[in-house]
Amino acid sequence: MNAFEEHFTYEPVGAEPGPEVGHPGMTIAFVGNPNCGKTTLFNAYTGSNLKTANWPGVTVEGKEGSARFEGYEVRLVDLPGTYSLTSYTMEEEVARNYVLSGDADVIIDVVDASSLERSLYLTLQLLALGKPVVVALNMMDVVAKRGMEIDVHRLSETLGAPVIPVSARRREGLQPLLHAAYHHRGVAHDPIQHFHPVDDGMAEKHAENVMVYSRDLEGRIDAVQAAFEGRYPDVANPRWYATKLLEGDVAVRRDYPLDVPELEEDLEERFIAERYDFISGVVAECVFNRERRAEATDRADRVLTSRVWSIPVFLLIMAAVFGLTFVLGDAVKDVFQTWLDLFNGWVADGLAALGASEAVVSLVCDGAISGVGTVLTFLPNIFILFCALAFLEDSGYMSRVAYVMDGIMGALGLSGRAFIPMILGFGCTVPAIMSSRTLESMRDRRRVMLVTPFMSCSARLPIYVLLSGMFFGQWAGLAAFSMYVLGIVVALLVLLVLKVMGHATDDEGGMLLIELPEYKMPDAYTVWVYVKDKVLDYLERAGTVIFAASVIMWVLLNFGATGYVGENVDGSFAAVVGRAIAPALAPFGSGDWRLAAALLAGISAKEVVVSSLSVLFGVSGTAVGTAALHDALLGIGFGPANALAFMTFCLLYVPCIATIATIRSESGSSRYALFAVVFQLAVAWVVAWLVFLVAGSLLG
Structure with missing residues (x-):
């Protein structure tokens, strides 16, 4: 048993409650892209008979369960899959509203380690909220199978958040993940360590924020943030709302109207491009042997997704x-x-x-x-x-x-x-x-x-x-x-x-x-949960x-x-x-x-x-x-x-x-x-x- 496991006990829902040890209970929200294994991970903790499937839209409403940590019950919430915190569909809106509500003490961002460049886009938006976030680097078994390597320590330094490698399908890494979530509650993020040059006068922003944009966008954010704080002084994390206003987020502009010149231009595409540029740099710094691909999947898709066959x-x-x-x-x-x-x-x-x-x-x-x-x-x-x-x-x-x-x-x-x-x-x-x-x-x-x-x-x-x-x-x-x-x-x-x-x-x-x-051999537990539920x-x-x-x-x-x-x-x-x-x-x-x-x-x-x-x-x-x-x-x-x-x-x-x-x-x-x-x-x-x-x- 390692050091993490010594402090962790997890039991399925319905287990007899253990002794209280004096610390308060907490609520953990599972957030992630569709197909990242989020619901499978949630099932692994709770034993809940939720159906998981390899396409978006299966989990439409949040599901709840519980696990035990040091003898105390921890509430777990499985949110619908979403690619970002800009809500276009009902499932994305459900996830975003819950994250913004503050009901969760800690957010576990479930990331597909085999598609890190796509997955980190949501991670950046969650970290920008200033809420406690723990990154669950899921599907590490797929990463190993492809011969890829991920510098987990460097990735954690870059994001300013704990990064825990897990495999939901194989039930690996569950104990360290919940341990990290419990001990990270109340911590917005760790000190950010970006090992790359920054513009003069921007060093302080790089130390405080995971994502720092170009000088032009940062100037616009500062202007909108100042106006936002003047009109809505009680709203936490005004920088996030200022960014969303500049992106043209419909819900934020409706709920927090603001009349400043900077909002006359829709800058969403610029924000997206700069986020992906930053993610590309992170991936290049932390992921190795990316050129190896799942050749069997590619060969199968030449037939199974072709126009003719x-x-x-x-x-x-x-x-x-x-x-x-x-x-x-x-x-x-x-x-x-x-x-x-x-x-x-x-x-x-x-x-x-x-x-x-x-x-x-x-x-x-x-x-x-x-x-x-x-x-x-x-x-x-x-x-x-x-x-x-x-x-x-x-x-x-x-x-x-x-x-x-x-x-x-x-x-x-x-x-x-x-x-x-x-x-x-x-x-x-x-x-x-x-x-x-x-x-x-x-x-x-x-x-x-x-x-x-x-x-x-x-x-x-x-x-x-x-x-x-x-x-x-x-x-x-x-x-x-x-x-x-x-x-x-x-x-x-x-x-x-x-x-x-x-x-x-x-x-x-x-x-x-x-x-x-990627095509994979179906998980026996997932199939069993689905069939048992239907029967x-x-x-x-x-x-x-x-x-x-x-x-x-x-x-x-x-x-x-x-x-x-x-x-x-x-x-x-x-x-x-x-x-x-x-x-x-x-x-x-x-x-x-x-x-x-x-x-x-x-x-x-x-x-x-x-x-x-x-x-x-x-x-x-x-x-x-x-x-x-x-x-x-x-x-x-x-x-x-x-x-x-x-x-x-x-x-x-x-x-x-x-x-x-x-x-x-x-x-x-x-x-x-x-x-x-x-x-x-x-x-x-x-x-x-x-x-x-x-x-x-x-x-x-």
């Missing part, structure tokens, strides 16, 4: 993912199904032995167990899909997808950044809608909110597995994959129509700023929303105006509602009232469509996907073309209630949320009808 390769990779999901998942699913059928039979026999009525046995077995069990049988498929997506995310590939899509999205009046929520929509639409905060304007955000629900979230996968397996045999994987491709195509077409109608302009999208990280969420939905929906559907199916109808389902409430909706669905081959009722139930959660079908068609046990339901559907004239159209409608129609509520919250408008629902329903009907016509002519 990038999109076909993306489609092939996703097709392989879904092929794997079916081949491996179905083998395990059959075992799950057998166990659940046995369990259902045991429960039915037990209830009968206890003298339970027919209605009670039917409620428990045909309603609750069959409904929830049907969804649970698809857990192996869901698990394999989540593993594959987590692997792609953490390997660094998915950020390339956003980069590749930048040109396409730009033609639609958006940047490639707008494709990130759409990618996230493959997991769950709710956080995907929330991640639209990375876009700068509400107009862009609303357009993305409108089309993101067209992405096939994981809740729809059981529907695809069910119908594809029954009607497409060995081509089931391809049939399911076609839904994912169709969702992307429909979303892009809708964005194109909106642009043609005048809702976007050619220059409105702006430039995509995204880090393309637990799936099980929670099965035990709550799907359970409740299955019971409600059983009640609607077994009761009518005359009371309990039993097997006479034609007189049930479900039949009445289903028959009212069914004529609207008939044009694309789903005119049976039971299909209509299942779609209606699916608004609560898309998995409920599957569980509802088992209840509505009276399939005993959990044998969905077997001959029982297949024969029942064939009996109403439901064939492959109907199945494809039904899957299409499930893909595009009204999203789940949670998504609707999120659209309402993120757009700030109930009217817009209602418009989105009606619009998506109309698109679903039209596309499902077209698919039914085309599939009917091809499949017969």
